[in-house]
Amino acid sequence: MSEVKRPELEELCRRLVASSRGSLTSVIICTEEAEILAHNPVTEVDQDAAAIAVGNMSAFRYMSQAYGFKPPKRIDVDFGDEKLIIKPLGSLILVAKTSSKPNLGLVDLLLEQVKL
């Protein structure tokens, strides 16, 4: 199924980066096993960011089950100026890296609109 969707996912990554007006420097979509299905910029493959997203998402999903919370809708990691945003997309995971001092309102809006 993921094979069929790859061009759509590539387009989604491209659109997010392009629409963010420089606030998003890269977007990755990967499986829950850290296999990268799509990424933008196309020249950058950040396997480590995908693995970190998978590790965090699995831990928080476990925690939400253990404490009876709803599954996480988004995980934001604040590195000071830059941020790493992890968002589940069905069975896939979206990982977005922001530039320093991003327009967070725009980033939130763009990510809220993402649906597969």
Next chain:
Amino acid sequence: MRYVVLVTGPFNSGKSTFVSTLGGRFSAEASTKNLLKPTTTVFMDFGTIEHNGYHVTLFGTPGQPKFRPFIMGLMTLKLDAIILLVDCSDPVGLVMGRGFYQMVRRARPDVPLLVAANKSDRLTARKPEEVRKIVGVEEGVPVVPCVATDRERALEVLEKALGLLK
């Protein structure tokens, strides 16, 4: 062909070394006051390896029970095999391995499991059959000797784990 393998086991069993020797990309560690080793994994180890036409993704869990959400979270991934490392040269490590073994069997009875008796090159190392008895490994689950610092021997263990899938 792509495979996802989880490397787990108690504290100081050699999980990070195993992942790093095979193709570690990063290890999220913190310094520890424990005299056994200067750092300990607090989040995960991650590595990838291309071998015999296979692409293997390796996830390593922390070993300390206080990092349970990360251990259990990584257990929920879509896994092809689990390698449980125990320090077969340390009686305490083997007893801790027993608890880990039971936890893994309970959490993922659906995933092929291999027990690797790590540090088998040490003088105090127990033989795989002794490890099986102390850790309480069932008959259907293989117990193999392992030296995580030696790439060839670590590869042998990985191949045996992937062999369980055939």
